[in-house]
Structures are given as C-alpha cells and as structure tokens.
Amino acid sequence: GQNIDQPTEMTATEGAIVQINCTYQTSGFNGLFWYQQHAGEAPTFLSYNVLDGLEEKGRFSSFLSRSKGYSYLLLKELQMKDSASYLCAVRDPPAGGGNKLTFGTGTQLKVEL
C-alpha cells in the first residue's frame, strides 16, 4: 500500500514563495502528481514527476527524490487566488496496481495580504 504525508495547513503572504512538502512510503511507484483543489470543486492538475529532479511550469515547480520518498511543490509570486488545498498523489504501477492514484490528505494553503 501507499502512505503519504503532507502538512495539514500553511499560511503565506501575497507575493512570497511557499514550499509544500510531501513524503511517501510505497509498495510501488509510477509517478507523483500535484493537484490544486478549491473547496467543493474538482482537483486540477498542476504537475507530474516520475524521474528525480525539478519540473518547472510558470509560477509552479515540483521536485522529486525517489530514493528519499520526497517531493515538494514550490509556488512563487503568491496570489490570493492560490488559497486552496494542494494534494500530493502517488500512482501505482500499471501491472497489478491499475495505475491508481493514492492521495495525501492535502495541505490547505492560506494566502494573506
């Protein structure tokens, strides 16, 4: 099975940078996803890492270290609209795992003025 840990809440200031960490212990690994979710809405895709290193996409970057079971999501130039829950999810391998996503409990980010 999969065990995924994220901080429950974080608070940051508009214009600043915030790093949201995710650690995982898994029986199989086929990539790590980050999603943004506003309350009562569907998760929206932010990033995907399957190899070690940093993936950058505009104001968002995500890092993965498979040997350490660790990822982070970096949000730069924070805006008020970035206030949301950020979900870390690990994908099972296709064989026997069905490419299922297992989610962490999410990190509720509050951006303040």
Next chain:
Amino acid sequence: DGGITQSPKYLFRKEGQNVTLSCEQNLNHDAMYWYRQDPGQGLRLIYYSQIVNDFQKGDIAEGYSVSREKKESFPLTVTSAQKNPTAFYLCASRGEGYTFGSGTRLTVV
C-alpha cells in the same frame, strides 16, 4: 469539448435508501475511478475499472457497488450498507493524465 460529467451536483437521500451517482465521459478513456472525499481529507479510492465489463475494489469499497457496461459510463451506487455515506464523490478517467468530474455532494438525512 471532451470531459467528464457527474450528475447531479447535489443529492439528498433518506437514510436506508440506495442512491446511484452518474459519471459519463466522452474522452474515449478505458480506465475510470470513483473517489470519496470527506471534509479536510484527501481523496480515497472506492472502485476502479480498467476496461469495460471489469472493475476492482479500491480501499473503501464496502457499502458501494459499480457497473461498467459501457466505456463511457461508470455509475456508483451507494447502498444502505454504507454507514457514513454523506460525502463529496469524485469520478475520474485516465488518458495521458487524469481528468476529474465536478463532483456530487451527497447528503443522507
């Protein structure tokens, strides 16, 4: 435009009644998934289907049932055996990435 449609957005049922949540996709995806989300929690997998006429239990399948008679459709039935059915239910399908529906909020009174 292709996507996933979940209906209805809000659903109210009396305790002891079965209820079926609809999930339809026109993305031509083989794999579909049902997740449940409780307040302040992440998503937990209920059932998934990798191909038509086949499905597997997820982590919290007790009290739920599904069918996959058509590629486009993966309905979820919440039965009276589910002890705490009030939750936000999300359907997803998998192509290169995962596409989520807008969810159904089920309240059982």
